[in-house]
Structures are given as C-alpha cells and as structure tokens.
Amino acid sequence: MSQSRSIFTLVLLALLLPSCDKLGGSGGNARSQDGRIQLHLPSGWSEAQLPGSIGKIQAKATFKDAYCSVISESKQDLKHNSIQDYARSILAIEVGKAKLKDRTVSDAKDLKVGDYPAVQYEVRGTVNNINVVYVKTFIETPTRWNQVLCWSTPSKVDNARGDFQAIYESFKELPAGAK
Numbered sequence: 001m002s003q004s005r006s007i008f009t010l011v012l013l014a015l016l017l018p019s020c021d022k023l024g025g026s027g028g029n030a031r032s033q034d035g036r037i038q039l040h041l042p043s044g045w046s047e048a049q050l051p052g053s054i055g056k057i058q059a060k061a062t063f064k065d066a067y068c069s070v071i072s073e074s075k076q077d078l079k080h081n082s083i084q085d086y087a088r089s090i091l092a093i094e095v096g097k098a099k100l101k102d103r104t105v106s107d108a109k110d111l112k113v114g115d116y117p118a119v120q121y122e123v124r125g126t127v128n129n130i131n132v133v134y135v136k137t138f139i140e141t142p143t144r145w146n147q148v149l150c151w152s153t154p155s156k157v158d159n160a161r162g163d164f165q166a167i168y169e170s171f172k173e174l175p176a177g178a179k
Contacts (some may be wrong), residue, residue, distance in 0.1 A: 031174070032056035037146065040170035042163045055149070059167075066152040066160035068167055073145045083140035084108065087119045090138070090147065100125035100132075113139050113171050118146050120168075124154070133157040135164050141173035 027043040033056065043048070045068075050058045055069030080086040091105060103125040111118040116139050123134040131154050139146040148171055150164040151157075157169050 030057045031061060032070070032072065036144065036174055036176070037070060038170075038172045038174055039070065039167055041068075042166050043083070045163065045167075061160065061163060064160045064163065065156050065161060066150065068148065068150045068164075070171070071147040071149070075143055075145060078145055080145065083117050083138050083145070084110075084119050085147045086140070087121065087136075087138035091121065091123075091136075091173065094123075102125055102126050111137070113137070113169060116171075116173075117140050118168075135161070135168075136167040137171075139168070139171055146171065146173075148156055 027041045027045050029038055030041050030047050031038040037056060039057060042061075042064055045059050045061045048058055048060045050060065050067060050069060053069045054071060055068055056072050057068075057070040059068045060066070078086070078148070080089060087108070094100070100123070103123065106122040109120045111120055118137055118139040120135065120137045123136055125132060132151050134149060134151040137148040137150075139148065148168040150160070150167060152160045163177075
C-alpha cells in the first residue's frame with residue numbers, strides 16, 4: 001500500500017471510530033430525572049427505556065445482552081433498620097409476586113460502595129421461558145434506600161460481570177437539587 005493510501009486510511013479510521021462508539025453506546029454518566037442519583041455507564045452502554053421497569057435510571061449494553069435498572073426510595077417513606085433489612089424485605093416482596101420461576105437466591109455478600117454500606121445477592125430463575133441471572137446490589141445512602149439491578153442470561157452473565165461491578169461501584173447519591 002502506498003504511503004498516501006496509508007495516511008488516508010488512518011485519517012478515515014480516526015474520523016469513523018468516534019461515531020462507532022456512539023452506535024454502540026458511549027457510556028458516560030446517567031442521572032435520575034430528579035437529580036438525586038447518578039451512576040457511570042461503561043462504554044457500550046446507553047440509557048434506555050426497559051419494558052416493565054420502574055427504575056429511575058435504566059440502561060442496556062448494546063453487544064452484551066445485559067441490562068441495568070436503579071430503584072431509589074426515600075428513607076422518609078420506609079422504615080428499615082439497615083441495608084440488610086431493606087434487602088431482605090425487597091427479596092421477600094419479590095417471592096410474593098412469583099414472576100420469576102425456579103427462583104434461587106445466593107447468600108448475602110456485604111460490600112461498601114464508596115462510603116455507603118451495601119449488600120449484594122445473585123438471583124437466578126426463569127421469566128417467560130428465559131433463564132436470567134440478576135445481580136442485585138442494595139445500597140444505603142444518607143437519605144435513600146437504593147437497588148442497582150443488573151441482569152443477563154446465564155451464558156452471557158460472566159462477560160457482563162465487570163460492567164455490572166463498574167456500574168454499582170459508580171453509584172452516587174447527589175445533593176438535593178443537583179441537576
């Protein structure tokens with residue numbers, strides 16, 4: 001290949017690569033509409049409306065068949081003694097809804113997300129004949145009870161675990177009115 005052709009190819013690649021990232025999801029910060037919570041989406045992830053999700057932040061990975069939803073509730077509205085208590089309460093409510101068949105729940109894993117106490121569970125089961133794996137990270141912040149729910153299928157979850165960890169580790173509660 002001639003030198004001028006090589007230079008042209010390099011220039012063309014430099015121009016096209018940024019747009020390829022946009023097609024695949026550019027990552028970046030995602031913030032709830034009320035401006036109270038934020039997390040960072042890895043490259044390849046983008047905010048999206050997920051059917052049936054009530055999350056304040058919702059996102060999907062373009063090439064990993066992985067999803068994330070963040071639920072955040074005011075501590076003023078709910079009485080719990082700890083993040084472990086909140087997580088057990090939510091998991092018990094989910095059993096009653098029975099949308100997830102053949103449900104199994106891992107033992108609790110205590111974590112810290114930044115300075116916040118957190119607990120994580122892995123929940124497996126079947127929804128509409130699709131096997132799913134949820135990585136549910138419950139995070140207590142000064143004024144909120146939070147759930148960072150990440151999920152995929154069993155064959156793809158290991159490929160998405162690094163992204164799931166990056167997402168829940170980036171979780172932040174923002175000061176009121178921080179838009």
